[in-house]
Amino acid sequence: MYKTTKNKPGIGLRRHAITCAFLIFTSFAFASNPGFNFINNKQQTTIRFKLIENLVVIPVMVNDNLKVNLVLDTGGRSLILFGEGYNKLLTVLPDKEVKLNGYGHREYRPGKLSPDNKICVSDIQGLGIGIVVTNDKHFFPYVDGMSINGIIGYQIFSRFIVKIDYPNRVITLTEPFVRPQVNEGFYSTDLIIKDTKPYIKVRLGVGEVERDAFLHVDTGSSRQMILFLKEGDQQLEDSKGYRCQVGRGLNGTIRGYKGKGLRLIMPDKNFDDVESFLLRREFSNRELQDASGTIGSGFLQDFVIVLDYVNQKFYYKRIVT
Secondary structure: OEEEEOOEOOEOOOEEEOOOOOOOOOOOOOOOOOEEEEOOOOOEEEEEOEEEOOEEEEEEEEOOOEEEEEEEOOOOOOEEEEOOOHHHHOOOOOOOEEEEOOOOOOOOEEEEEEEEEEEEEOOEEEEEEEEEEEOOOOOOOOEOOEOOOEEEOHHHHOOOEEEEEOOOOEEEEEOOOOOOOOOOOOEEEEOEEEOOEEEEEEEEEEOOEEEEEEEEEEOOOOOOEEEEEOOOOHHHHOOEEEEEEEEEEOOEEEEEEEEOOEEEEEOOEEEOOOOEEEEEOOOOOOOOOOEEEEEEHHHHOOEEEEEEOOOOEEEEEEOOO
16 A cells, blocks of 8 residues: 655656555454355356556445445455444444554554454355454545545455456456466466465566566555565665655555666566566565565556466466557
8 A cells, every 4th residue: 555656856656556464363254154155156257347546446345235445455364444434334343453564664553353244246245254444544545536445355366266357447256166267368377375465486687687586466556566675685786776755555654766777577578667666575474585576556457367376376468568
């Protein structure tokens, strides 16, 4: 969740990006059949989405009476709603504080837990779903008369094959036993799931050197590419440009550097014009220690992608050339 500005004379850019890494909280499942499942004997459904400042936003119904717009975020572990007003609309445990961890300068963001909710997304119904309510109802941008109320992530991606057609603004959710809809022109690679996040192996060009890298496929980031500065990596240190505010994360402002001379190398194309940012990142033992950074919706918006967590495959096809 980055509200970004480039701190460079004469340039001002307001943008929002999200990269959320949340601590898991105690789960509560009171429903007889908890989790997300199709209704109406469906095996597949499609959802129209809006791309708001490079964020994939879908309509979601909570408990049959609360309509919200949520960012579909591969970095999000839990369903989160922003705004303390939701404490009055949901049944919240008053003595249960949830600690949300993500990017930013603060240690964590506090929240309250609402257990056992019903969530409907098109022909999919989720029962016994926990929701975290936190403050800052204006966390997301208000664009074209539409507000963004929160985040939904891993619970959807881990249950279904998720196809995101960015150019046509369509998401297709499919049962994992149904073959994903990929045809000629798609490339595929292995998907590594760690700490609920999906990673793919790519090649990075750093100056004149090429090297392997694991990037988090982050649908919740509006940036194109973010790379992590690590101790002793002189090549990446030499790629630092001017210092800037990379964005706003769940836990506050994120500062880093504008990258220069960096390339993303994939089987279908070498991308020399990827806008990159560099920042320092501390890893927990829950995360992929070899992670090199993230590739976000700012880059993916030209693609159709398929995330298959169950079979650990990632498919992609570039539509815009």
